[in-house]
Structure formats: C-alpha cells, structure tokens
Amino acid sequence: MNRFKGFAIPYFIWLIVLAFLPIVVMIAFTFLSMNGSSLEGASFSFEAYNRLIDPSIAKLIWNSLIVAFWTVFFCVLIGYPCAYFVSFSKLKNKLLILLLLILPMWSNSMLRIVSWLRLFTSKYFVGFNLAGSMEAVIFVSVTTYLPFMIFPIYTILEKLDRGLIEASNDLGVPKFKTFLKVTLPLSISGVYSGIIMVFLPAATGFAISQTIGLGKIRLIGNLLQSVFEKNNYNFGSLISVLVSLVITLVILLFSKFNKEKKPC
Amino acid sequence: MGKKILILKDIKKVYDDKVILDNFNLSINENEFVTFLGPSGCGKTTCLRIIAGFESMQQGSLLLDGREISNLPPHKRPINTVFQKYELFPNLNVFDNIAFGLRNNIYSNVYDIGALNLMKEYGIDEEERDLLNKKIQLIEKPNDVKKFLNTYFMERSKYFMAKEYLEAFDKEFKHLRYSDFKDRLDKVVNIDNQDASYQEYKEIVLKDISDNDIYYKMLIRLNSKGFKEAVIKEEVTKSLKLVNLEGYENRDVSSLSGGQMQRIAIARAIVNKPRILLLDEPLSALDLKLRKSMRLELKEMQRKLGITFIFVTHDQEEAMVMSDTVVVMNNGVIQQMGRPEEIYNQPVNKFVAGFIGEANMLEGVYSELRRCKFLDKEFKVSAHDFTVNDDIYVLIERNDIDITDIESAKLVGVIKNVNFDMGKYYVDVDVDGTNIKISSEEKLHVGDKIGLTFSAPNIYCESLNQTKAALLANYEDPNIFKGVYLGNQTVSFMGLVMKTYITTFLPGEVVDVVIRPEDFDLVLDNPDKAIIKGKVIKTVFTGVNFNIWVDVNGKTLLVQDYQNVEIGEIIGLSIDYYEIHLMKVEDEKQPDYIVKARVEARLNAIEEANK
Incomplete structure (x- = not known):
C-alpha cells in the first residue's frame, strides 16, 4: 500500500489550497473591515459581529432548518419505499428502472425550478397557485433532492443478503416484522447518508427559495447571496462561518442520536 | 418411535420448463436422521426449500404430523433451517441472534416454555406437564397462552381458593359466628394461635397458604417483571451449552470463526424447538478437519435433542457416517432410499453404485487404543472413543488412498479395472478378495500388482453396534x-x-x-x-x-x-x-x-x- 501513498498527494494539495486556506481566509475576513475583497486600507474591526445581534438572522437560519427538515422528512418517506420496491422487485434491469424513475432530474436543475414556477403561477392550474409559499419551496426541494436519498438507500438494499430475510421468516417471524427487525436496521445506514446528503443542500441553497418563494421566503442562503452581491466580504464571511457551525452542530447531534439508538 | 412425522407425496416442481423434482414420494419418521444425497443440481436443496416453505411446488402435498402444510408460509411452519452460509444477523450479537426467534416469532412460545420450566423446577410431575403442554398446543392465538396459564395456575392455587372462600365469608359474616368460620378454616390449615382476632386469623391463614402454595408461587413468577426475558436467557444459555459455546453470549457475530458461526446457526434454530431441523450443506464451508469432527457432534446433538434432522449434502462419506436413512437423488428423482449399509452393499442402479462408491466401507475391529484391524492387518487410526474389541466399520475415501511400492506396503492388491474420467483414473483393486476403490493421476494397467497406503487421520471409524x-x-x-x-x-x-x-x-x-x-x-x-x-x-x-x-x-x-x-x-x-x-x-x-x-x-x- 505504501508504494501508492504518492497518489494521495494531489488530493492533499487540493484540500489545503481549496478548502483549508479559504476557511482560514474566511475566518480572518470576519475581523476585517474592508472594501470588497481587496485588502487595501483594511482595518481590524468587530463591526460584522455587532450586526449578528439582528434577530432576523436567527429567523433566517431557523427558516432554513425548517425547510431542510421537511425536505429530508418527505425525501425519506418517498425515497425509502421507492428504493425498497425497486431493489426487491424481480425486474431485470433495476438500475435502469431507477434512472427512469428520476427521469426529470436529468434536465438542468435551474430549468426545473423555473418550470415549477411556471406551473405554480399558471392560470390553467387554479388552486395549484402555491408560488411564494413555504410549502412550494419544500415541495420543489423534495423533487430536486430526492435522488440523493434514493441512491444511497438503494445501494445498501442491493447489498443486503436476502438469505437473512429468509432466515428470519424461517425463525417464525412474519414479513412485516422481518422488515422492522432485519431489513430496516441493516439499511438504516443508507438512510443516514441520504439524510446528510439531502440536508446540506436543502439548508444552504438559495435558488429554490428565491425563485419559487418570489422573494417572500428568505432563507440563510438568500442572505448570503445578497450580502456577497453587495461586495460585503466581511459580513458574508461571518454568516458563512455561522452557517457551517450550525450545520456541523446539527449533524453532530444527529450522529450522536444515531449511535445511541441501538438496533434491536 | 417409528411414527411418521413428515410425508411428501407426489411432489413435482418445474422451473423454467426444467423439471427439478418429479414424482417425489418420501415419508420421514420422528427422531430420524435423514440425508438427501446427490450431485449438485439433483434437486436436493430445492426439496429442502419446499419443506421449509421458501419454494412452491406445482403438484403434490406436504403433510406434517398429518396436517397439510404446503399452503403455509415459512414463518407458520414449525420447521427451522441451518443455512449453508449460516445467515446470522450481522447487527446482533450472539445472544440476540439466538433469541431472535423467541422474541419475534408469531407463536410467542416463551410463556409456555417458561411455565413448563417453572413446573419442572417446582417438582410437578411429568404427566401433568405433558397434559398442560398438549392443552397449550391447542390454543390458537399466542396472546391467549399467558391468560390460559394464569387461569390454570389460579384454579389450582389453594391461596386463591382460600381467598375466594374468605371473601364469600366476609359477605355472610353477619349471619355466621366466628367459631363456625374457624372450624371450617381449621380443616384447610393448622393454626396455633387460637386467640387471634378475625383479621389476624385471616392474615395468618392467607400467609400460611401462600407460603406453601406452589401454584401461587408459580403464578407470581409467571407475572413478575422480566419473566419473558429470563426465560429467553435460560433457553439461549441452554442451547449455547448444547453447541459447546458457553460464554459467547456477548460476542460480535463477525468475530466468530466459521465453525463457531455454524454452531450459533444451529443454536439459533434449535432454540425454537422445531419439529424438524433442516440442514442445507452446513458443513461444506468448513475445513476438512473441522468437518469431520462436526459430523460426530451433529449426530450426537440429534440423539440428545430427539428432533428429526433432514440433512442435505453431496458428500457421500458425510451421509454414510451420520444418517439413519440416506435418500440418494439424481435429476429430481429418488434413486434409492435406505440405511447406509443397505445402500452401500446393495445399490439398486449404476448411478447409486457410482455415487456411493467414492468411499471404501470396510468392517473391522478396534483392536487397541488408536489401532484398528481390518483386511487382516492392523492400522493406526486417530479415533479414540471406542472400547477395545468394538466392532466398527471403516470408511476411507478413494482420494485418500495412495499408491506405493509393493515391498513397503501393508496392503498389496491386483488391479481389476481402470476407468478414465475427468482427467483421473478410477481404479478397482482386489485385495485378498475385497474390492478397494482408488483414484490415480497416472495411468495404471489391469493385472498389475500395486501397494496401497493411507494415513491415520483419513481412516474414519464408526461403531457398528451403535449404528445398528x-x-x-x-x-x-x-x-x-x-x-x-x-x-x-x-x-x-x-x-x-x-x-x-x-x-x-x-x-x-x-x-x-x-x-x-x-x-x-x-x-x-x-x-x-x-x-x-x-x-x-x-x-x-x-x-x-x-x-x-x-x-x-x-x-x-x-x-x-x-x-x-x-x-x-x-x-x-x-x-x-x-x-x-x-x-x-x-x-x-x-x-x-x-x-x-x-x-x-x-x-x-x-x-x-x-x-
């Protein structure tokens, strides 16, 4: 293995240049009062931190978490059965079926978001006029991020040894209980990775809330976008750091709960 | 003894226009060790899966204890399987794996096992236990078992009788005198304190009865918190003991060796007390040495448990050594069925003769410790659990016999017959009138004299008397x-x-x-x-x-x-x-x-x- 250690070097350089350094710079920016991203005439200041007191920022983070929560919830609700039935079906080319199921995702995501907006605002669909509501944002988030939930679950289910299900039936355990006691505990890791993969973009994205929300639904992503658009690197960096912290915290909490819950 | 437990009638199974089982008729006795023997693809595993309920059949019937079970799903059949790949649940430890059936099955047979164990512990005779067990078997809904047991114990509990009696007396107390009551109770229990007041008297009576009332004690135990888990623990411990893996309860399944996983798989199946245990080539994943020792253990286990075993294998030596009855199969049809010696000595057709013939089966005598005499010569063997002068039969596989020069060989024979197949020569050698089958990579010629040799671990001994x-x-x-x-x-x-x-x-x-x-x-x-x-x-x-x-x-x-x-x-x-x-x-x-x-x-x- 040691002979191939060298292959990891490019990734390390990548990590340092494109991940570690930017974070350091970003944290440094939070303490600087400056004009755009230029360091000329920059001075040390806590100005950005003072602006954090604004309760609207907490409100935006809370909104983002709410949207992300419901998106994750519906993705699990729709994604698990979908992955389950495709994986346990006797179809020959299951992967192709799965790809067809998520056919709409093959088009550009911005295009899809705009299409949903057209549908929501169309005069032909009265009663479907949801544009500008939280529900619509969550709905479009779910349609956008569903594949990220289905695929990890499907992969885990495909690897699940079908003999274990037979063994459970053989031991006198009926089908549904077998699902609860064998299939679900053994595929829950797929659900967990799906949850993280959906939660992250759903909590930080801005395109959906901006387009579908018609500017009425504002998430933390929208704030970030507008701040950086105004060239305010100082405050923008601080919000970015804050969002990263909140998300890390949520994931830590989630994985702690994950570990404590012992499968039985 | 001799009672038929499972009958397979005219079973036919066709899959993708290919006949897997045809006209399959078989009846299996209670407490029998039956082996399905045949080459891969002969339908033996399919047959086992039909019995377990994993496969359907086009035609035929499957009777367990006289009841048709072919329409029942696997979880409703009192049959458990030991799978070829063990199929232990990787997310559970050894204890939870074995307890899985007891905890989750639809029979909920924990209370009945627990109650019967309790009755044994409190010295209630076997007759009553058997009778109760039969009554429990008739209960259809598993949830009713506990209710039934409660009523059963209550009806027999003196404490409850006395309590009922006293309650009835309390109602009529106004009309009766205290002495009447005392006279009546004195018939049930002896009480020294004659001056006790009514309340004291009542307490003493109830306490005295409850102390000596075993049914009341069992009732309390049955309804105590954690009774179910305690029973499960007891049963799991018992089955772990049976497979010689005591103290492995908290081990992770992935930390076990192949042989240990095998044992856990057996323990997980037998803890449910199945009517029939199915074993699907369970030894094939083990190495040779372990396989040979597991054979004896399985046979011993079957004898101890008194459960019918149906064992599937392609290894004729395995079948010969363990089984009471061997069913030789090919192309989905039973070729021959009978006791091992019968099949060995009187094969009905060429297929059986060829398939069984892979091993040499010889009668001999255990002459002294680790020595055994057959073919008029004495040989070193590794078996050590026989008494001197025991009659035994000896199995040596064709592939385990080597050819050596005549001078140093113990056994010398003349080549009678040579067949070439799949890159190997299959040779029959006549040794003083006994036919010994060997295989060889080199070409050998009919009529040549050769010496034969084999090493001690390859000689397999089984007691003749015991088998008979x-x-x-x-x-x-x-x-x-x-x-x-x-x-x-x-x-x-x-x-x-x-x-x-x-x-x-x-x-x-x-x-x-x-x-x-x-x-x-x-x-x-x-x-x-x-x-x-x-x-x-x-x-x-x-x-x-x-x-x-x-x-x-x-x-x-x-x-x-x-x-x-x-x-x-x-x-x-x-x-x-x-x-x-x-x-x-x-x-x-x-x-x-x-x-x-x-x-x-x-x-x-x-x-x-x-x-």
Missing part, C-alpha cells in the same frame, strides 16, 4: 427384550440361550436384545426341533406381509412373514446368530460389579496407551 442400534431404534415395533450377556458370544433372554455376533460386552452385563421381526424364519413342519417354540396369538395382514404375534414362554414376539399361520397354532422360529443385536443399557441399570469392571477396563486401556 440407531437403525433399529427407528424401526417400527422391534422386538426388544432385557437379556444378560453370558460371555463367549452367548446371550440369555426369554429363557433362551442364544449365540450372537457381538463380543464387546462383559460376562454378566445386562443388555437389550433386539431382533427385527422380518429376521425370523418360520419352522412349520417340525416346531419341536426349532430353537424357539411358541403359540400364535394374533395375525394381521399389512398389505405386503403378515404381522404374527407369537407367545414364547409368556412373552410376546412380533414376527413378519409372507405366509400366514392359524391363530392358536404352535410354530417354531429360527434366527441366525448375526441377526441378534445387542444394545448397551445405561450404567444405573447394571449390577455394581459390571459398572466397576467397565470403568477399570477403560482406565487400563488409557494407562496402557500412555505407556
């Missing part, structure tokens, strides 16, 4: 009599002194004498000259032959013959000495000096071996 006894135990209505071994190959039973082929018992030892009904020959023309003489009590035509019950010196013998005799007729019976089988009787039924002599003989053998 095991076979007979499965036989319907065998004649079993208590007898005494007189020494010098003679045995006395039913007032007769007869010769037998067995030499392994001590003079004076009590033995069971077993004679199969069809082994008797009728002597009709001159009964007085026959060895055994008796009067016919009853005859029944079975459809094939006649069952004849004969009274000999006041004891009844069952004889089977193709000709009928008159009731009341005096007939003679003859029997060949090699058809009189003797079985060991447990030590506690033996005279003391026999037990002592047995122990001494064993110690001497060990001592000599150590020298």
